[in-house]
Amino acid sequence: MYESSSNEGGDEASLIRAGVVGATGNTGVELVNILTTHPQVEVVFGTSRGRRGQRLAAVDPGSTDLVLQHPDDVRNTKVDVVFLCLPHGASAPAAEEWSNRGPRVIDLSGDLRLTDPEQHSSVYETPRAQSLMRKVVYGLPEVNRDALAQALVVSNPGCYATASTLALLPLAEKGLLTKPVVIDAKSGVSGAGRAATETTHYCSANQDIQPYKVGRVHRHVPEIEQTLTAAHGGNPVTVVFIPQLVPLERGILITTVVHTPGESGKGIHALYTARYADHPFVRVLPLGDLARIRGAAYTNRAVISVTPIPDQEMVLLTCAIDNLLKGAAGQAVENMNLMFGLPETAGLRGAP
Ligand SMILES: NC(=O)c1ccc[n+]([C@@H]2O[C@H](COP(=O)([O-])OP(=O)(O)OC[C@H]3O[C@@H](n4cnc5c(N)ncnc54)[C@H](OP(=O)(O)O)[C@@H]3O)[C@@H](O)[C@H]2O)c1
Structure with a gap:
């Protein structure tokens, strides 16, 4: 002892x-x-x-x-x-x-x-x-x-806020978040603290995906908006958030699709790679790969993927973190x- x-x-x-x-x-x-x-x-x-x-x-x-x-x-x-x-x-x-x-x-x-x-x-x-x-x-x-x-x-920072902010920061800094951003966010049960509740109890959480506090009521919404708005030159960024409890012990995966008029998907990917080049805990995946919780769990890493949507001037962004570590x-x-x-x-x- x-x-x-x-x-x-x-x-x-x-x-x-x-x-x-x-x-x-x-x-x-x-x-x-x-x-x-x-x-x-x-x-x-x-x-x-x-x-x-x-x-x-x-x-x-x-x-x-x-x-x-x-x-x-x-x-x-x-x-x-x-x-x-x-x-x-x-x-x-x-x-x-x-x-x-x-x-x-x-x-x-x-x-x-x-x-x-x-x-x-x-x-x-x-x-x-x-x-x-x-x-x-x-x-x-x-x-x-x-x-x-x-x-x-x-x-x-909050766990959801870390994943969401890192996924969108380079676009905010480029002034591209002019429309409300919809973020789909999935979290493992350890995000809710050690004590079991009616929703986090094994029998409730297992074999289900539970949306909760959807829209703009989750506490991390103003936190995400605060950081992204500052990065957006003070021009307000609006977030619509769809948190979901998933039957995993740990890990967060957020997904969002953003209009990027006039930008090529390859250009956006290059923007992300350059933005995070000297940040040891952000890994921007090669084009074509998708972020997964398995690539981030048990590490302090945020894994980001940038996926162009052909012919739509849109990119799909995903970010995976371990909520107890990078989160x-x-x-x-x-x-x-x-x-x-x-x-x-x-x-x-x-x-x-
Ligand atoms: N879980 C996550 O993924 C995550 C991610 C990012 C941020 N956070 C934030 O980090 C904080 C801790 O989260 P957690 O998940 O570790 O919570 P937790 O599992 O509920 O643990 C809370 C801890 O605080 C102690 N405690 C509770 N009330 C206290 C008080 N009034 N004075 C002194 N000690 C007190 C508890 O032990 P005793 O009751 O025995 O004192 C326990 O050790 C929360 O604010 C949470 O929002 C959590």
Whole structure:
């Protein structure tokens, strides 16, 4: 039994001391597991209110023997970075508290993502950490890599938002998203958190595809629009979203078809290849290949395919990610790497 875990190969004195709040959730378990094998990190604590004193492996048998602590017990523990893997609403106050104490903060919830306070209140129905917002950088490295290097607080993007934004970003930057964009989005069940509900219970989720929150009501719609509108030179991008729960443990596949008048399919493919050339976790497939969850699951990779629709001046775009990795814990570690001046790929699977 041990209280913290450090990795082989790292010099103890120079290791980044990391804490994970909400370590027993789907994203928290994933984070502890990545950080435990990260060559530059020592995991100092993982918290749970309900499992204090238990080993993380008792919660998830594939995990480490880190002994869980109550959040109250780690308040004065010295760390360099804290990851918050909490439900929205609980995360904002924790982010404020931790940030005031000194460490960098990476928040995986939706509490710090939306920049418009009124929109935040209507979407999340929780108070907003207003004092923190000046410090927050949105943690999508493909958009904010330079800003992330200086960030004190990072708001890690939503899983659907990561896949949708990466699929559409090059078109937004070219000013091509002038019409509403319809996004078909399929997610595995781990996207809904560890506790089973009526819809995520095995007997409901198995052998079915359940659309939910269709149209413009899903919380990731304003987040996707916020990033794409900024990339679109401030001209509003409108998203119609069709999320669906599919009977997979993990993975997201989004599909969208966009009119690209005056552009050749090959030209759009070349645009995507060039845009992501120096981003190690985005793989643009060769023309003709289609993105599949199997190409992204268990990695921090986003796999994008660009498929021209002959004679229609349209392209079909698909993006596959692992919702717990590039959609959550993996991207959080990617952000930590950038914040601490490490190679973006350190400790992560999925780079070429
Ligand atoms: N799952 C995904 O694919 C995904 C992807 C991207 C982002 N996210 C976001 O990441 C966050 C965590 O998601 P998750 O799927 O890991 O959730 P989860 O499985 O429900 O886990 C939540 C964790 O937070 C702890 N917790 C709950 N309420 C708390 C409170 N008030 N104070 C302190 N600890 C509390 C829980 O343990 P105790 O109750 O024992 O304390 C548990 O460890 C959410 O905001 C979610 O929206 C999730």
